[in-house]
Amino acid sequence: MSAIPYSDDVLDSSVSLFQLADVSKNLGLPLAKVHQLLRDRKIIAVKRRGVLGVPELFFDADGSIVKWLPGLLAVLGDGGYTDVETLRWLFRADESLPGRPVDALHGDLAREIIRRAQAMAF
Template sequence: MSDVPLSEADLDALVHDWLTWDQAAEALGVTPAKVRTMIKDHELAGAVPKPGAGPRVPADFIQDGLVVKGLPGLLTLLHDRHFDDRECIAWIYTDDDLPGRPIDALRENRGSEVKRRAQVLGY
């Protein structure tokens, strides 16, 4: 993994496709207010990827009209380890201890290996 702290990671370089809250709401079939609630409840994570962009959600977090299986549990686990949303997104897109990025493992229904890796963070 890079020597750059997760809090300082360039999210715009890590995440190639971002959705506005309106676009995320449309993809999930909910309202933008529900997307905001989902972010607050750690079902989704959102961040401002670059100055002036406004808050966004990584497009990879939504698959087939649903939040990617295992993502809410992973986000809760990371938040319990005092990660903020920016750090969660950076870890999900950069942790190279797995075969591939954690987001790829989640999208391929290999979430248990991602959660195991996240559980040992900080120890």
């Protein structure tokens, strides 16, 4: 089994993270399945102060992965974006949006975020 992939922590310290054990609990999956989600790039983890964590904004209020996130990560990854570049884009304020792309994934603008990612990636 390969190592658990993670990105450098390029996020603002105010971005809350779930530790992998919390992700496992919230999703109702064994920790090994969470590791597989990371290897499959369905979610991205960062290492903060020696501990792996996944941004809380990658999850809905019910604890499930935001519906649009895995597809968005696939589009950006296929377009050559690294995890660091993806995280920076997702968490950077965008004046043309009400907030950041990661915030828009939770609302009516999710399809617009996917469209923008497709345009950026190719």
